Amino acid sequence: xxxxxxxxxxxxxxxxxxxxxxxxxxxxxxxxxxxxxxxxxxxxxxxxxxxxxxxxxxxxxxxxxxxxxxxxxxxxxxxxxxxxxxxxxxxxxxxxxxxxxxxxxxxxxxxxxxxxxxxxxxxxxxxxxxxxxxxxxxxxxxxxxxxxxxxxxxxxxxxxxxxxxxxxxxxxxxxxxxxxxxxxxxxxxxxxxxxxxxxxxxxxxxxxxxxxxxxxxxxxxxxxxxxxxxxxxxxxxxxxxxxxxxxxxxxxxxxxxxxxxxxxxxxxxxxxxxxxxxxxxxxxxxxxxxxxxxxxxxxxxxxxxxxxxxxxxxxxxxxxxxxxxxxxxxxxxxxxxxxxxxxxxxxxxxxxxxxxxxxxxxxxxxxxxxxxxxxxxxxxxxxxxxxxxxxxxxxxxxxxxxxxxxxxxxxxxxxxxxxxxxxxxxxxxxxxxxxxxxxxxxxxxxxxxxxxxxxxxxx
Ligand code: MLT
Ligand code: ZN
Numbered sequence: 366x367x368x369x370x371x372x373x374x375x376x377x378x379x380x381x382x383x384x385x386x387x388x389x390x391x392x393x394x395x396x397x398x399x400x401x402x403x404x405x406x407x408x409x410x411x412x413x414x415x416x417x418x419x420x421x422x423x424x425x426x427x428x429x430x431x432x433x434x435x436x437x438x439x440x441x442x443x444x445x446x447x448x449x450x451x452x453x454x455x456x457x458x459x460x461x462x463x464x465x466x467x468x469x470x471x472x473x474x475x476x477x478x479x480x481x482x483x484x485x486x487x488x489x490x491x492x493x494x495x496x497x498x499x500x501x502x503x504x505x506x507x508x509x510x511x512x513x514x515x516x517x518x519x520x521x522x523x524x525x526x527x528x529x530x531x532x533x534x535x536x537x538x539x540x541x542x543x544x545x546x547x548x549x550x551x552x553x554x555x556x557x558x559x560x561x562x563x564x565x566x567x568x569x570x571x572x573x574x575x576x577x578x579x580x581x582x583x584x585x586x587x588x589x590x591x592x593x594x595x596x597x598x599x600x601x602x603x604x605x606x607x608x609x610x611x612x613x614x615x616x617x618x619x620x621x622x623x624x625x626x627x628x629x630x631x632x633x634x635x636x637x638x639x640x641x642x643x644x645x646x647x648x649x650x651x652x653x654x655x656x657x658x659x660x661x662x663x664x665x666x667x668x669x670x671x672x673x674x675x676x677x678x679x680x681x682x683x684x685x686x687x688x689x690x691x692x693x694x695x696x697x698x699x700x701x702x703x704x705x706x707x708x709x710x711x712x713x714x715x716x717x718x719x720x721x722x723x724x725x726x727x728x729x730x731x732x733x734x735x736x737x738x739x740x741x742x743x744x745x746x747x748x749x750x751x752x753x754x755x756x757x758x759x760x761x762x763x764x765x766x767x768x769x770x771x772x773x774x775x776x777x778x779x780x781x782x783x784x785x786x787x788x789x790x791x792x793x794x795x796x797x798x799x800x801x802x803x804x805x806x807x808x809x810x811x812x813x814x815x816x817x818x819x820x821x822x823x824x
Contacts, residue, residue, distance in 0.1 A: 370395075370438070373416050380408045385446070395440040397423075401447060403521060403529060403560040410558065410807075411527030413440065419810050422554035424496025425467065427488035429696055430776030432500065432553055432812060439810070442558065444495055451561070453478045457535040458566045459518055464495030464559045471564065480566035483510035483602075487683040498559045501551035503772035505682075508733035509602045509639075510567065512772070513550060520546040521561040525803040535563055548798065553774050554809040556802045570639035573602075574650035575675040578657070578666040579630035583707035586632050589662040590703075590733055593636060596653045600646070601733075603637040605682050608710065608728035611740075614688065615681055615727075622681045626665045634732075635682050637675075685738070688727050693746035697739040697758050701767030706737060709761050716757045717741055736771035759785050775813045783814060 366374075377398055378386050385399045398420070400406045413420050419439040426433060435441060444465030452461040455478060462471060469489040475482040486492060486504035496502070498520070503512045510516070519533040533539060533546070549557050580586045586606065594601050607615070612633045616624035626633065640646040650668065657663045669675035688694060701709060710728050717724045721743045730737035739758060744750030759769050763785040770779055770786070783792060796814060799806075 369416070370418075373412060373418055376412055377409055380405050380412075389441065394435040395438050397441040397443055399443050399446045403447075403523060406442070406444075406447075406523045406558055406560050407527040407529050409442070410523055410525055413807050414526050414805055417805055417807065419807050421809050422495070422499065422558055424465075424493040424499070425488060425491035427486075427492045427496070428500070428776055429698065429773040430770070430778040432774055432776035432809075434777035434811070436811065444493065444558075444560065447560065448493075450474050453480070453566075454535065455480070459535050460564045460566055461532075461561065462494055462564060463561055464493065464498070466494045468492045468494065468497060475566050476569060479569055481569040482516070482564060483567055484513055484516055487685065494562055494564070495559050498550050498562060499552065499554045500774045501772070503731065503734065503736065505605060505731065506602050507731060507736075507772075508604055509599075514547065516565050517546060517550060517562060518565050519563040520549060520559055522546075522549050522557040522559050524557045525805065525808050529560075530557070532561055532563060537565070548802075551774070553776065553812050555799060555812055556808065558808070568641075570602075571641050572643035572646040573637060573639045573675070574646050574668065575635065575637045575678055576650065576654060576666055576668040577625040577678050577681075578634050578636060578654065578663040579626050580632040580634060580662065581630050581664050583632070585662045586634070586732070587703055588660075589634070589657055592657060592660070592662060593638075593653060594733075596656070597638045597649070600638040600640045601636070602639045603635060604731070604733045605635040606730060606732040607633050607635075607682070608726075609633070610725060611688070611727035611729050614725065615684065620684070620687045622677075622684065625667045625678060625681070630664055635678055682729075685729075685740075688740050688742070691742050693744055693750070694740055694742040695751060695754050697737075697741075698771050698773040699737055699739065699758065699762050699767055699769060700735045700771035701737070701762060701765045703732060703735055705765045705767070706732075706735075709765060709767075710737070710739070712761050713739065713741075713757055717743055717754075720753065720757075731772075734771070735767075755782065762786075777811055777815060780811070780813065780815045 381400050386396050388396050400409055420442050421433055421435045421439050422442045423433045447463035448465040449463045472482050483506050485506050486502055497513045501513045521532040522530045609631050613628055616622045654666045669678055714726050724743040727740040741754055759782050768786045769782050
């Protein structure tokens, strides 16, 4: 190790203590730094900034886009020692937390106090609040409560040079100039380190109904979404669609789930409503599905009779790892207008068929948010295949004015395609902001606009 680096690590250790730093030799990258307070984060960043040392914030490591990828010698910054839930204010309906707190701990703490923190993603057990904020995580209840951005009342952020931007107050409204917190939400750790947050709490629903339905056509699917939104009068909390090829895989012989309803229709949907009265909620859910059936919007349905059945339905939706484990498989997270989705997915499938006679295309997503996940299982795992598949997926998105990343971010993985979603004017402005806040480019370098990760797209 170069003497300069040794010296820097010693100075960092003097700030964070022996427990606050350890080498990550196994991966050939730099040390992991674990500060225990915002003040320590500030002092560590100042040192790194002065030394021109790159530092990559890591949360629960559930990134889908190599958002915490580290090059040789790059330090990692983990807030795992800053995971305290500092306060639950039942009058302001807020929770103040350190950014290393796990999402599931936050959800459970809210519930224990009679409140609800609505953000929910499959990786709730490992993902941290700081990571959720850095990526503006979305997930399964966005249709009702919005993404992470909508759950944030205030943030404390440490800038690259060590400046601490203190937390604003607990009031939801504060229209005094630019609302700077929004700059850091979804910045993927490139503009500053979020160290603490005030989260907005909601009323804890006391009833929920969950069902799985099959839908005969895409036209029926969009009508069904409009119908259930209207019928459930603000209670719709999830509308998660699975295309048939994915439904048959995830409930098929190679997976541990059995199909809640028979195969045969092109789409199935997990629908959940949450309310305040179980009896009323259940009877209105049943009426809703029976009317949808009479209108020809659904062809079959099953309703969970208890929590165990509800959990079984959600396990089918959440168990995306079954597919991700297949190799070679490629994971995409795109958004586009709902009425473009049917043609888009068909076009992707046709293009895959033309090039690879043997392929699977697993499609599912948060339809109400215009967000699809596409997992093509195809080809040989090479970079060449990856580029060919990315081109197929992203060209169709570009021409429909969609986004190459709906909720997972750009990370290291998608940098080459940023211009498919953002204009050169927007990218130039983003770079100006980055340059202003982190002129030495020490924070999570190579993310969002980093170098093309597989030296592609040269034509
Ligand atoms: C999900 O919706 O399950 C997550 O975003 C992960 C994914 O499947 O891409
Ligand atoms: Zn998702």
